[in-house]
Amino acid sequence: GPEKPAETSAAGSAESQTAAASSNAEASVPETNEKESSEAAAAGKESSGGSGDGTVIRVGGLKGPTTMGLVKLMDDTENGKAQNDYEFTMVTAADELTALVAGNKVDIALLPANVAGVLYNKTKGGISVIDVNTLGVLYLVSSDTSVTSIDQLKGKTVYLTGKGTTPEYSLRYLMSAAGLTEDDVTLEFKSEPAEVASVLAEDPSRIGLLPQPFVTSALAQNESLSVILDLTKTWDEAQEQAETKSRMITGVTIVNNDFLAAHGDLVDTFLSEHEASIRFTSEDPDTASMLIEAAGIVPKAAVAKKALPGCNIAFLSGGEMKTALSGYLKALFDQNPASTGGALPDDAFYYTGAVSN
Amino acid sequence: MLLPSDPAFRVTVRDLTKSYGDSLVLDHVSLNLESGCPCCLMAPSGAGKTTLFRILMGLETADSGTIEGLEGRSFSAVFQEDRLLEGYTVLQNIRFVTGRGYPAHELTAIIKHLLPEDSLKKPVSEFSGGMKRRTAILRAILAPADIVLMDEPFTGLDPDTKQQAARMINKYTAGKLLLFSTHSQEDAALLGAEILRLGENGGLCSPGI
Amino acid sequence: MLLPSDPAFRVTVRDLTKSYGDSLVLDHVSLNLESGCPCCLMAPSGAGKTTLFRILMGLETADSGTIEGLEGRSFSAVFQEDRLLEGYTVLQNIRFVTGRGYPAHELTAIIKHLLPEDSLKKPVSEFSGGMKRRTAILRAILAPADIVLMDEPFTGLDPDTKQQAARMINKYTAGKLLLFSTHSQEDAALLGAEILRLGENGGLCSPGI
């Protein structure tokens, strides 16, 4: 039977698509986007950069928010303007990306944050995280706009998906940060985001917790719905008094440690190129949307443009990444150790090497 | 539907015609059958004996012609093939058609006249050919019926067994309408039956009408 | 394996014993069969004729006793039941055992001696009982074989057809080892066969040894 395409979190399934659209006549999204920069390099109008040892870096990502910041780099690669040689594989299903990483079919992968933690533990430290590429994508939606902060959820019922996965743990973390106990809010779990959307349509006073692409879908389907709370912002606000400020994180980038050991310089180059690419996406959403469409991440540029702000594309690396991510993972770990793979990743997990902000 | 010791009745077949595709099997066959007077149908192989039986039993419809006197009558039959429930014992095979009407020990006593005692517990799939035939005969004579049709009932029986079977048939079909087919004059005599002949091509036959 | 116009050979059965469960079917049966000398097995129904045939054909194993002279011999048979491929025509049924050895028109010519012309195109499921039997006989005599076993081959045949079938059998099994069973002396005479009797309880029999 068919399974939930998403792993680990609704955020995982969020990866698969962004943006709303009531029609999807465009069924012909290009599937895997393998662009062999080596060809471009061989056609060679420009030297392919500093390292130049001809190693092709295989990068895997999910079509969705986490790779929206990667499109400029993909475009550059295609045009032979990238410094490294990259080969990109974009997949829709979270299972497939896990398969690619586990099967050593990619060197660098853009993954959900906790999956990175799990993989780190399961591979006995075989990977390192090199950057954060997407912050949180969870939102509270309702037709009832009276709730404007977490503590106002007291006595209410929240409908959400993913029992035992990151959305639940994130929400519980924020609830306890706001001084609410487990019993103050009833969490009603549904199996599918569409089920949540359907439940919200039945009663305007109901509150739902949805990850980004579904937020936009649900809003498009049901005009009375609106976003009442952005959990990413709420998380940041909860850190105000904290010494080390964690952040809510959806997507991170990991590298295979064997590859890292062999080609540290290439990884550093990737990091700077990734950062530039992410910055490009934030600064020039119009062009980025076109590239997103071209890369098949979202079927329509217009839709991509509409979705971009909600996706919290960001680039964190080095110490900043370590602080934000380790705090986030700790929050998950405290709720359920299995969610980060049974242990909290140690310092070796965080690649804080060459790049500094 | 059971009409025991019924007053005599007759069945009249008139101008029965039946063909399969192009080949005419029964060509204006007429006959007259009476209860209490056994009749024996004799005809070459392939002449249409079985076809006539099937039409009488309602398993086949004639192309033209009429049959009178069948309404409300119940049938029992020995088919040309044995048509037994192979996994069942003799008793079970008989009970399949009679229901639980007779007590088992009575039935068993009757069965023993035709079959060896040690075969009673066997499924008929382990019977010899002649034993199966005897089972089919037993089934036909023990089922309550007004009309008994037997298509070559003595197939595969040795002379002694045949005699014994004939005695049983005469006893249990007394007063009923009995029609059977055979290829041997002796068999007809054994049951004291009047002989009806079906012509080469079905044709007309019989002393009837 | 085909040994045409083979020198004469014989098959010797000694002290064959077979029982099913508690009941002894063949009790020290011995017989002597020779090619070219048809033999007819006569015995009451249930005496073990079919069982003996099955043992000879290798379909059943005897409890004790020996059979000599079967090595390298090929068989053909008429089973007590017809065992035809019901959806196939006569020709196809025969070809199933003979392969494409004979040309079709030759076979057809032979078939026509026993079956009406219009039956050649029908599947045997549409045959009458006797026509199926004739098909089984044709199959047995046309298959290349050293030893031909026929279990009550004349079942369901009218006197004329029986004569004709006997002629065909005599012609096509000449020189082969032919053993058949029947319940009627006449049938044995038709094929000019020596009669072997199987006693009440299997028992010893035959002029042999």
Next chain:
Amino acid sequence: MHRFPDWSRRTAILLFWLFLWHLASLAVQNQILLVGPLDALKALAVQLASPASWGALWFSFGRISLGFFMAFLAGLLTGSLAFWKPLAGEILEPAIQFMKSVPVASFVILALIWTGAENLSVFISFLVVYPVIHINTLAGLSHADPGLLEMARVFRVPVWRQALSIYRISLYPYLESALKTSLGMGFKSGIAAEVIGVPGGSIGEGLYMAKIYLSTADLFAWTLMIIAVSSVFEKLFLLLLKTIAGNGVPGKEENHAASV
């Protein structure tokens, strides 16, 4: 037996079900859960007008049929082997049991590595269809008429000719019902595999997108297409089977008539 000609009766039955569906959609009144047949047919018309949908149809059903076909051949082969050499059958038994009862979730990551998302549907439809064919082949062969087999043995009929005449006839009805049960299931699990792997340009992707975008009309349109195509394939395969192996098989019509 029926007063109406075949096609008009079938149409009436189809309309009856569409009407039930329509009533259900009126009762539910929720466009996310259940759209009516009209909306679904409208969406279907839009899809059928687009070449991309035809491409998806070809992509998906081509692959799934491939899996089905391989499973059919493999099932026939190992089913026959298991009949012929019971020991081989016993050795295969745990593997068959495994294929029958292992949930996709258990091995999907491994399967994705082997096959990639694109060919996952080939693999999954194979996995669903194969045991059905194997089991039914074995059952069909086991129920060959023992009398005829003895006859063939006495006449020393070569095995291949026995296979063509005796075993074929006993196998046929089992294969027929195996086809009827497994073809639809193979198609549906193939599509399910595509919903897991979401290869681009597949029907599974279409279904997946329709789900994500909550466009239930599209979801239902794809579903209608899947059901229609697998019905047509089923009829075609049955016809093919009949043409190849149906010669001399007793017609069910007759049997049935005999029982009325």
Next chain:
Amino acid sequence: MHRFPDWSRRTAILLFWLFLWHLASLAVQNQILLVGPLDALKALAVQLASPASWGALWFSFGRISLGFFMAFLAGLLTGSLAFWKPLAGEILEPAIQFMKSVPVASFVILALIWTGAENLSVFISFLVVYPVIHINTLAGLSHADPGLLEMARVFRVPVWRQALSIYRISLYPYLESALKTSLGMGFKSGIAAEVIGVPGGSIGEGLYMAKIYLSTADLFAWTLMIIAVSSVFEKLFLLLLKTIAGNGVPGKEENHAASV
């Protein structure tokens, strides 16, 4: 035919497959993709020691068996109905076709709303098993011996007695192979439904968590449990079928021996 007694041969075969699995795991050398049988058995032992696993076993297989059982009864009923009244069969036909070929993804939301995540597995296993039983019932009844049916008709044997003696015998082998194909599939799709709905305290939840947290040993342990339980259930059901309906059915052993 075999030199070894039954149980030791079976054990040897099982060990053979475990050994193959072991070799495969050595070759793959990747604890995320494929753990060896030893690790899986270790994880299984740990699970079997915990009462929660037994609870999950009970929770899941109780529900799935319920769905299976209902499907079995319903399939017998409608299969017989379709045989008895062909028009009813034709009316049911599109519904059967629908159940056979509709992918779960298409209606899962609707189903979740109706049944809740907890009972989704009852529904889904019903959906998978029902058409198989229906189709095989119809096929089995249609292949009843026409000669015997004519005989019963002439003797005016009541229909129920025909059903008990003639139809039962022709139905039996079809039901047997229907059981063999559908039981494992019902169980696996029931579990797949739990992986979608993730009801608390179910095997599906265990599988789901094991999968997303990449604890492959646990994943395989659950899988082993599913396969083992569905094998046992299959044997039990077959035995039950034999006890209830196997009287007087020609043994397959004999047929088989006749063919060797």
